[in-house]
Amino acid sequence: MEGVIEGRRVRLLSMEGLPEGWGTRESEGVQVSLEEAAVLVERGLLEVKDGGSALDLPGFLQVCARLSPRFIPRYVVFRNFRERGYAIQPGPLDFRLYPRGSKPGEKATEAYVRALSEREPLEMREVARWLEEAGNVRKRLLLAVVDEEGDTTFYEARWTEPPRRPWRDPPSVVRAQLLPDRGIVWDEAAGKSLHESLFYGRPDRGRLVLSLVEVGHLLGQGFLELQGSNGTPLSLDQFLERAGEVEPHLREKLRLYSDLRGRGLVVRTGYKFGTHFRVYEKYPEPHSKYLAHAVAPDRPLPLGDLSRAVRLAASVRKHLLLACPQGAALRYLEITRVRP
């Protein structure tokens, strides 16, 4: 076959020998994507002409990389699936993936695939957009991350919903003192009322030490009377302003904490796992079930960080939940490594 580059695609001058499921038929003939063209060139099935002479594979890859900044990861991912016998076609995000061994049209698309380079940080609002596109047509979303050596790691991203369990309010309002980075309930009985069945705070020689998110949550719910340094009561806004200087992401963390607590789950710090929180369905259980992290929709997340977080969560057998605000709601993204 011969082809010529047109825009970001290759138009075939003949299509004898084009395998089934490749390219798309347009009124002007058959067009293949740059990724398809590169694999066809590599297999010796296609010659792409550039000003009369045929490009060799190195030359064609150079041209493609110039035409499309995301060509390299797309090409690596497309080729990876094709070599392993998957039917894969250009699609809405990057590709449509069909069940292994099936041909396009024979079975429905199984997943939308987005190819990423490990070097481009990811924004959660992008993932949210891709999930919406895939979810609207009930497809799974796969993220295929190409590392610097050309190896690909696959992740599935999906919305999930932490469970809801019955929960109780604290029996009464409790008085606490605010230190710069924690709250202290000095009255032993009051501390017990928060800790013994509700699992707030950490008992310490008769007093109860509350973290800043616990203080913020209980204060926001009206179960805390908070005293500042000179004994004056503090409102939630005053607390947020003061504690926000100590804890830069306090509002994000507090929103996540309160959402999980409002589901009747017990939430403790996730510091030892490098996430904001660890979350228990029942407490005290020996192991938490979830690791939850508050993410801002537009804060770029380096993919190396994501890789480490997913790997660590898997190694301790916990679900990793990334909590992203979407409008007024908080939505939970679960990202797991998959091996398609």
Added chain:
Amino acid sequence: MEGVIEGRRVRLLSMEGLPEGWGTRESEGVQVSLEEAAVLVERGLLEVKDGGSALDLPGFLQVCARLSPRFIPRYVVFRNFRERGYAIQPGPLDFRLYPRGSKPGEKATEAYVRALSEREPLEMREVARWLEEAGNVRKRLLLAVVDEEGDTTFYEARWTEPPRRPWRDPPSVVRAQLLPDRGIVWDEAAGKSLHESLFYGRPDRGRLVLSLVEVGHLLGQGFLELQGSNGTPLSLDQFLERAGEVEPHLREKLRLYSDLRGRGLVVRTGYKFGTHFRVYEKYPEPHSKYLAHAVAPDRPLPLGDLSRAVRLAASVRKHLLLACPQGAALRYLEITRVRP
């Protein structure tokens, strides 16, 4: 005992009842640090006067937190060791720690301890400074990180030196093509000469795919003839400028890569572990021995990120090396979790 606050310490008016190993004798009497004073107040052994009336523990903690921004983590760490029967005293970084069960003076200081709040990011040049201070007097350096719930995680930081092994240069200069984010050696024999005993690159259908750091290293060593998009040869500087747009930390990573390669070690991407590289003493072995990450001395490292990296390295039984430039040299910091 009674005491009064003077500067950031408490001067004791009497010292009857002061346990051995607490406080320091000055010409004006005995002074205790704020942390010592807080524990003594808590144990009912000390009354601190503020303008005539004695402060209760909540009031005293408030005053201390105002006097010293790092009081809370210092207090938590000091108290943690004291409660577990360690002799610990104020010292050059924060504390001197003595072997468990011994008294100060009885045995030499075992470690210098620095108390950190999980909320303060760490700069490697600070760790380097602490290590110098501790190392000058042959003490270990412990970092005690207090999380938001008041739990403490301990790390030991030390300089280490990756091993050196015999190594060989590539047998000849090889020609490669630069794509935006990788290099490709198209000649099969040339690719084999780099890969088969030296383990550069990833073989892929007769060609060898090199990562950007591999390209930079081989180019810098004079073993690569690199061609840009239109076939023109590229110098190392031209390569660094071009590839630096694709890979923001390329120079840092390349410096680390070349140092490890220069030791005769085999270096591959650490993407799946969320670090820059994984490092093999012998290759191919099934498991790499080290994870290595290039860090800038002044780039703040969030402690949650460090926690996750240390935990992941431990879970896969690898040594985590943070490579920091110090002057012209590259030094390796190993951070491990310890349970003193």
